[in-house]
Amino acid sequence: MLSDIAGLAAFDRVFDAWFVHGLVTEVVTPPPDDVDGQVTSSGENGAISTMEERPGGGVEASAAATTGGRTFGRSDARQRDLMRSLLVAWPASLPVIPSRRRRPARSGRTLDMRRVWRQARRDGGELTRLRWRTRPPRARRLLLLLDVSGSLKRHTPDLLRLAYTARQAAPARTEVFTFGTQLTRITGALSGAGVDPALAAVSRAVTDADGGTAIGEALRRFLANPRYLALARGALIVVISDGLERGDPTDMVRATDRLSRLGHRLVWWSPLACSPTYRPVTRGMAGLLPHLDHLGGVQDLATGLSEVERIPAVVAGPRRAAWRLFTREREHDRHRRRASPPVAPGRPAVAER
Known part of the structure; x- marks a missing residue:
């Protein structure tokens, strides 16, 4: 219910005034040099209870910073x-892009001229077979x-x-x-x-x-x-x-x-x-x-x-x-709300068959 830990003292007063039937207890403020970040308050029976400041309660965004690690448990x-x-x-889901390096391929748009001339020297200078290069996806x-x-x-x-x-x-x-x-x-x-x-x-x-x-x-x-x-x-x-x-x-x-x-x-x-x-x-x-x-x-x-x-x-x-x-x-959603007929108060809506 609080957006800042500084409002905890006022919250305790309002809580006691409402739920303890007007018995407002005194809130003890921690000293400024308290390094543990704890707030002590007296309860209904006068006992002292300790509440540790835990920024980031998992409900809303917080502005407080923490220092220290957290364990994440073992995987089941x-x-x-x-x-x-x-x-x-x-x-299988990541997008691909053509790589910068070209590789030998069976077909393609770019001739591998080095391999073509090597094959031509073996065949007496005749271009009997074409070789290709392509850019494989990565x-x-x-x-x-x-x-x-x-x-x-x-x-x-x-x-x-x-x-x-x-x-x-x-x-x-x-x-x-x-x-x-x-x-x-x-x-x-x-x-x-x-x-x-x-x-x-x-x-x-x-x-x-x-x-x-x-x-x-x-x-x-x-x-x-x-x-x-x-x-x-x-x-x-x-x-x-x-x-x-x-x-x-x-x-x-x-x-x-x-x-x-x-x-x-x-x-x-x-x-x-x-x-x-x-x-x-x-x-x-x-x-x-x-x-x-x-x-x-x-x-x-x-x-x-x-x-x-x-x-x-x-x-x-x-x-x-x-x-x-x-x-x-x-x-x-707006058109669907406009198309749906209003339901009379006190009468349950009848589902369509």
Whole structure:
């Protein structure tokens, strides 16, 4: 119910006044040099209770920063089965581009003149057989930007396992970053053998998990680094976040616009979009939508597998189609509400046969 931990004292007074029938107790304020971040308050019987400040309760975006690692648990049998399916789905879904190096081929448009002249010398100077070269396809670079703030704390372990499968399926073409209040590159941590040791390495590397949210600042730091900027150029960029930005979302919208122009496709996966009633009408998501090629819902490995299999259709479609799709769905809902007859109060609706 609170947007800031500073309002906890006032909340305790109101709570006691309402639920303890007017028995308002005195709230003890911690000293300024308290390093544990704990607030003590007296309860109904006068006993002292301790509440630890935990920024990022998994309900809404927070501005508080955390320092320290978080363990992500061990993977169970169902998660490992889904991860095996993802290891197959990633290579089949990633977009491809012709490689720069040419290889010998049975047919093509470019003659391999060196091999043609070699064969001609063997045949007495006659051009009896043609040799060809072609540019074989290779997968585009995949860039994953994963939100690990407190509003996604329930989904973070599975989202990291999803990123681990992408790294293992295309190790040479996949880059993974996490962001909360900081920006952390975890590509190396996810390169280890075994998902649980890899998540343990991520836990040691990421120190802002379950903390506050600064999406615009994190994306701005990414774009300000020339080495990171090169990773986004021509890549399939996937941002996994709920888009709950604190304060003014202008920086987040501008950074998303630039990412969309740099990458081949920009896909945004949000756990909130898994709900059929979700509509991106907040200031942040409404500003992002015109720059996105697809807005999907991912909250665990099962929904992640569905969205990975949908990538080829997104790549084959037009650019920045998320806004048009949302507008079309909104118009459809409006027409459906207009067409449905109003139900008289007190009378149940009769289903059509």
